[in-house]
Amino acid sequence: MRRSLRALAGLTLGSTLVLTAVPVPPAMALPGPDGYADVLDLHGVPAKALPAEVNEINVFADRGAWHAYALPRPGDEDACGGFSGPLYIAQEYPWWLSKAFSRIRLREDGRDIDLGAARDPRFTALPGMLRQTYELPGLRLTLELRFASGRTALVRAHVTNTGHRPRTLQVGWTGSLLRPDKEPMKDAPSLHATAHGVAVGFARVRETWDYLTDGTERFEIAHDGPVRTTVTGDSYRTDLARPLTVAPRRPSELTWTETYTFTAAERAREAPVVGNLLRRPGAAIRSTDERWRRYVSAVTRGVPAERRRLAVKALETLVTNWRGKAGRLGHDGITPSISYKWFTGGLWAWDTWKQAVGVAGFDPALAESQIRSMFDHQVAPDSPTRPQDAGMIPDVLFYNDPARGGGNWNERNSKPPLAAWAVWEVYRRSGDVRFLREMYPKLVAYHDWWYRNRDHDGDGLAEYGATVDPSNDGPEARRLAAAWESGMDNAPRFDAALGTATVDNRDAAGRLVGYSLNQESVDLNSYLAAEKGYLAAIAKRLGHRKASERLTVQARTLTATIQQKMYDPATGFFYDTDLASGRRLTDRGRGIEGAVPLWAGVATRSQAAAVRGKLTDPNEFATHVPFPTVSKSSPYFAPEKYWRGPVWLDQAYFSLKGLQRYGYGGDATALADRLRGSAAGLLGNGPIMENYNPLTGAPLNSTNFSWSAALLLALD
Incomplete structure (x- = not known):
């Protein structure tokens, strides 16, 4: 059953699910597409086949396609009349195929019409579409590119005769390969x-x-009318078989498709799609435009006018990072960034949980698919290689697993447990009880794995750790995998120099089942407490009363343990604790993980008030861009070193939601406004970044980062 009402909000930890209806505001008047033109700068032409590790050209894709495009700028002669690229993904890595592979050329009376001489050419990125317009003597040429399927871009050229006499044109297309060096x-x-x-x-x-590549990939252009193509070396020319005559004051349309597939089976499935697009492009265009109007309406509904362009930019970022089912990826998912070499062709677990929460606001079906993409690879009890990890979700999945030569696939560790939160938030948007029923046993198995394999002393407080895996072949490798499992790879609290190491975890029969850090982490246990609350809510919704009551009791018990053992009254903050002694690790400085108890609702009112004091102190976490991952007061604070100071928007989200939860809505609003206004490019047309310098707002690391975009949406 699906409900049109967005309801079932107000989950309180360890407690009862309060069923509060979330009123849906009246539908906004949908803005014209030009109202959100160029929310992100998508202009640029590649010079080489291999992009920089962080691609300097932002691109556009849709529907999970594995190829993407950008726009030229006026004066870009190498791309005039075409769209930059495409950027194609060689299973896991991005490469440019061409500067502009399909450039339309117009001739009349045996002479080329110079598109570069057009008056005020316009190259515009709109929600769901790239558009170019050339004003020429007596002619207007408009090119529009949309994605009509998960493998095919649809391009339409409108040639309009603005004069008073018929025009007869010879039409052709040219392009050249950019070969890798x-x-x-x-x-x-x-x-x-x-x-x-x-x-x-x-x-x-x-x-x-x-x-x-497997030798089966293909990029192919197909036209809607008879054409002739000649190939010379790395260049080609395609010409319409007959001249195009355009009546006065009338347009004429030309349509072609640009398809990128990995296998012969994909091509066979796509062939009728392409044929239908070429015969009836108008239906696909209307469908695509209507979907994007719905998307834009969803992400801007209730958002102040000055922030709507940012919301649309976040939407476009997520959709461009959407990759369709391919290779070992069994469902559509969202990669961290098409713009960063190492993030292009894979799916990460905790990225997925956070991205699903943001995506659910405009496409719940895609949000569900993302979650399934990770659970497709949940370790089964009958696993021939790692039965002890039954229920575990791997850290990273890519197009290729290790058996196919994939080096990025990672089962050395998992990632923080936020899956039940993601499932519940998607359900809140969709009302899809079938999805809850499908996911509930899988979520329980994942939750149970944490306590079976990551609670070294059985005290109910879990530790980050590492799996029994060939890559975890020594103490340092295991410590590193455990730090990765936290998601905060190089945070000071995991430094070997400060005493962080791993211990063996064994089952009742003495068999090695994994490794734990020698510290119990406050964020991990807060996440687990929240997960118990969400699992209790799901169980209750499905009619599993006893399971819901049991999980509720467990959540309350864990909440009390966190309050008693992980909060330091002397400093007014939460910390990890030493596994052996229970000592709070205050000497490692304050990290943003100490604010997660507020998001999870496990802090007492007085504890939350003390943490709020740190979050609003300019010498602690209220920096120029608020919520650095390490407090400005910490001796380990380093504003540009990954998890040692930069601002990550997921941790900012948890902090802001935590402040709101405990009644500090004014603080949350002021700090959120400061974050959006101080992080470079957020309110302009710059890309949404992986993280930011907390002191200057300078952009850091990957561009067009998905979880940043998703949680910006979730804040509104």
């Missing part, structure tokens, strides 16, 4: 003429850290 990648692409246009085939290349 080095072998074996250099010889991977090959150009071929086809009956309907042109295609690029790819040779088999298995370069684990740079380029992965």
Whole structure:
């Protein structure tokens, strides 16, 4: 059953689910597309096939496609008449195929019409579409690119005769490959003429850290009318078989598709899709435009006018990072960033939980798919290699697993347990009880794994740790995997120099089942307390009364333990504790993880008040961009060192929601406004970043980062 009412909000930890209806405001008048033009700068033409590790050109994709495009700028002669790219993903890594692979050329009376001489050409990114307009003597040329499926971009050219006499034009398209500089990648692409246009085939290349193809991939252009194509080396020319005559004051349309597939089976499935698009492009265009109007309406509903462009930018970021089912990825998911080499072709667990919460606000079905993409690879009890990890969710999944030469797939560790939160938040938007029923036993198995494999002393407080895995072959490797499991890889609290190490975890029969850090982490246990509350709510909704009551009692018990053992009254903050002695690790400085108890609702009122004091203190966490991952007062504070000071928007989200939960809404509003206004580019047309310098607001690390975008949406 699906409910149209967004309801079932107000979960209180360890307690009862309060069923409060969330009123849906009246539908906003949908703005015209130009109202959100260029919320993100998508202009640029690549110079080389291999992007920088962080691609300097922002791109657009949709529907889970594995290829993407940008816009040229006026004066970009190498791309005039075409869209920059495409950027294609060689299973896991991004490469540019061309500066602009399909450039339309117009001729009249045997002479080229110079598009570069157009009056005031416009190159515009709109929600769900890229558009170019060229004003020429007596002619207007408009190009629009949309994604009509998860493998195919649909391009339409409108040639409008603005004069008073018929015009007869010869129409053609040209393009050239950008070859990689080095072998074996250099010889991977090959150009071929086809009956309907042109295609690029790819040779088999298995370069684990740079380029992965199976020799079955293809990028192909197909036109809606008869064409002739000639190929010369790395360049081609396609011409319409007959001249195009355009009546006075009338437009004429030309349509083509640009399809990127990995396998012959994908191509066979896509062939009728392409045929239908070429026959009836209008239906696909209307459907795409209506979907994007719904998306924009959803993310801007109730958002102050000055923040709506940021909301649309967050939406576009998430949709561009959407990758469709392919390879070992069994469901559509959202990668951290198409713009960063190492984040392009894979799905991370806690990224997925956070992204699903943001995506649920505009596409609950996609949010559900993301969650399924991770649970597809939940370790089963009958696993031949790691039965002791039954229920575990791996850290990272990619197009290739290790058996296929994938180096990025990671089962050395898991990631923080936020899956039940994500499932519940998606359900709040969708009302899809079937999804709850599907996910509940899987969530319970994952929750139980934490206590079976990550509670070294059985005291109910869990530790981050590492799996029994060939890669975890020594003390330092295991410590590193455990730090990765926290998601805060290099945070000071995990420094080996400060005494962090791992201990063995064994089952009742003495068999090794994993490793734990020698500290119990406050964020982990707060997340687990929250998960118990969400699982109790799901169980109650499904009619599992006894299970709901049992989880509620467990949540209350864990809440009391966190309050008693992990809060330090002398400093007014929460800390990790030493596994052996129970000592609070205050000497490692304050980290933003100490605010997670507020988000989870496990702090007492007086404890929350003390933490609020730190979160609003400019010498602690209320920096220029608020919520650094390490307090400004800490001896380990380093504003540009990943988890040792930069501001991550997920931790800012948890802090802001925690302040709101305990009644400090004014503080939360002021700090959220400061964050949005001080983080470079957020309110302009710059990309949404992985993190930011807390002292200057300077952008850091990956551009177009998904969980930042998702939780910006979830804040509104």
